[in-house]
Amino acid sequence: EDQVTQSPEALRLQEGESSSLNCSYTVSGLRGLFWYRQDPGKGPEFLFTLYSAGEEKEKERLKATLTKKESFLHITAPKPEDSATYLCAVQASGGSNYKLTFGKGTLLTVNP
Amino acid sequence: DAGVIQSPRHEVTEMGQEVTLRCKPISGHNSLFWYRQTMMRGLELLIYFNNNVPIDDSGMPEDRFSAKMPNASFSTLKIQPSEPRDSAVYFCASSLAGLGNYGYTFGSGTRLTVV
Numbered sequence: 344e345d346q347v348t349q350s351p352e353a354l355r356l357q358e359g360e361s362s363s364l365n366c367s368y369t370v371s372g373l374r375g376l377f378w379y380r381q382d383p384g385k386g387p388e389f390l391f392t393l394y395s396a397g398e399e400k401e402k403e404r405l406k407a408t409l410t411k412k413e414s415f416l417h418i419t420a421p422k423p424e425d426s427a428t429y430l431c432a433v434q435a436s437g438g439s440n441y442k443l444t445f446g447k448g449t450l451l452t453v454n455p
Numbered sequence: 456d457a458g459v460i461q462s463p464r465h466e467v468t469e470m471g472q473e474v475t476l477r478c479k480p481i482s483g484h485n486s487l488f489w490y491r492q493t494m495m496r497g498l499e500l501l502i503y504f505n506n507n508v509p510i511d512d513s514g515m516p517e518d519r520f521s522a523k524m525p526n527a528s529f530s531t532l533k534i535q536p537s538e539p540r541d542s543a544v545y546f547c548a549s550s551l552a553g554l555g556n557y558g559y560t561f562g563s564g565t566r567l568t569v570v
Contacts (some may be wrong), residue, residue, distance in 0.1 A: 367507070375554075375556075377558045384563070385563050385564070386496075386562050387547050387561050388562050389557050389560070392556055408491075432498075440553065441503055441510070441554045442500055442511070443558065443559070447494075447497040448497065
């Protein structure tokens with residue numbers, strides 16, 4: 344069974360204090376790893392898709408990286424508007440490749 | 456585009472009552488998903504439709520849950536009878552052709568409380 348574990352569960356940073364969120368996964372065959380951002384009272388919003396170990400993607404202050412066992416979401420010089428829950432999800436290869444298995448997320452709070 | 460539209464945004468109902476959640480996917484998207492989010496279990500896939508046909512309903516918890524997609528622009532998730540453990544946020548999501556490079560587009564969800 345595919346599993347995704349995210350750590351830490353919650354992270355509090357000061358504005359400008361860089362850090363990383365971790366996503367460890369177990370999947371029979373990885374087709375893609377997805378990062379989403381979720382704001383309170385809203386649905387998850389797509390950020391990145393990574394497909395192979397060594398791949399990196401960037402968007403503003405966020406950079407996602409992928410290894411064979413885990414993914415990291417690096418946040419550089421965060422701002423209060425980066426506060427949200429960040430969700431990681433894996434897409435397995437094979438017959439159920441339409442399905443995303445999500446972790447429980449990391450709640451990020453950035454204080455001004 | 457208005458995105459994926461779900462209604463109602465909030466629903467409070469008494470145990471034993473029937474609850475119907477509604478979803479309008481993005482026009483042109485042929486894949487529709489219903490997910491449930493709880494603190495304990497996170498986001499879980501309930502059912503997946505492709506071209507209005509249910510493909511995978513293995514995540515539907517039990518017979519009390521049913522979902523329909525009568526046409527490309529409308530889907531419902533029904534719980535009958537509802538129980539307190541059904542309390543959660545229910546999300547509808549849509550995409551072009553299964554799970555593409557950009558994942559799904561989620562609606563804003565329906566927060567269901569069963570008392």
